Amino acid sequence: MSNSVAPKIESANKEYASTFEKITIGPAPTHHFLVLTCMDARLDVFRMLGLQIGEAHVIRNGGGRVPDALRSIICSQQLLETREIIIVHHTDCGFTHFNEEELRSKIRKDMNHVADHLAFMPFTDVKQSVLDDIHLLKNEPLVMNVPITGYVYHTEVGKLERIQQ
Ligand SMILES: [Zn+2]
Numbered sequence: 726m727s728n729s730v731a732p733k734i735e736s737a738n739k740e741y742a743s744t745f746e747k748i749t750i751g752p753a754p755t756h757h758f759l760v761l762t763c764m765d766a767r768l769d770v771f772r773m774l775g776l777q778i779g780e781a782h783v784i785r786n787g788g789g790r791v792p793d794a795l796r797s798i799i800c801s802q803q804l805l806e807t808r809e810i811i812i813v814h815h816t817d818c819g820f821t822h823f824n825e826e827e828l829r830s831k832i833r834k835d836m837n838h839v840a841d842h843l844a845f846m847p848f849t850d851v852k853q854s855v856l857d858d859i860h861l862l863k864n865e866p867l868v869m870n871v872p873i874t875g876y877v878y879h880t881e882v883g884k885l886e887r888i889q890q
Contacts, residue, residue, distance in 0.1 A: 748779065756780040758809035759801045761858075763789040763818055767880055774811075774885075782807055788820035789813060790846050791858040795865065802869045809871050810862060813885070814855050815878040820847045851877050855888045 759782035762770055770776070770783050782805070784797045789812065791798075801807045825845050832840045848854040855875035862868050875888040 750779045753805040754779065754781045754801075754807055757807050758782075758811060759784060759798065759807045760811045760813060761785075761789050761791065761794050761798070762813040762878075763787065763815055763820070765815060765818060765880070768813075768815060768878065770813075773878065773883060774813075781811075788818060788846055788848065788854065789815075789858075790820075790854070791861045791865075792844065792846065795867070798862075799867050802871070807871075808869070810873045812855055812858055812862075812873065812875040813878050814851050814858075814876075815880050816851060817880045818848075818851060820845075821849060821851065823847050852888050856890065859890060 760770065760774065760776075761784045762768060764785045764787055770785070771778075774781075776783075782797070782801045784794045784801070786793050791812075798810070823845075825847055828845055828847075829840050832838060848857075855877060859873050859875050862873055863870075875890070876885045877888060878885050
């Protein structure tokens with residue numbers, strides 16, 4: 726593909742590295758918590774949560790869902806001492822705009838491969854998806870019993886809404 730973004734990011738990184746200040750802290754987050762949120766390109770996770778580099782783990786995936794974040798959450802707690810979980814899902818999430826069966830059919834048609842073994846986990850109610858993921862964490866024996874707070878981020882206005890359990 727001739728229109729790759731690679732040259733653009735390589736050039737940006739040269740600039741970044743030229744003024745890079747050495748990081749003196751280790752890999753364990755200094756504020757001992759992790760954030761699980763969506764991969765959505767509009768979410769500036771550090772700024773919207775007032776985070777600085779080194780303070781928290783930020784785990785991102787499609788929708789900000791627990792099942793495909795479990796491996797990272799367990800490592801974060803067991804190896805890097807995080808002791809609190811923040812879940813942020815958001816309005817206008819791409820995962821509220823498709824249907825699992827339709828996506829599977831599209832893959833079957835366009836790629837001639839079967840993706841029926843994968844759960845793409847779309848959802849319709851963003852508050853409910855936060856509650857469902859908190860429930861999953863609380864019932865997952867491999868996840869430590871730590872404080873968990875869930876939010877919906879309102880993508881249009883930049884505001885967090887705390888979801889009461
Ligand atoms: Zn999203």
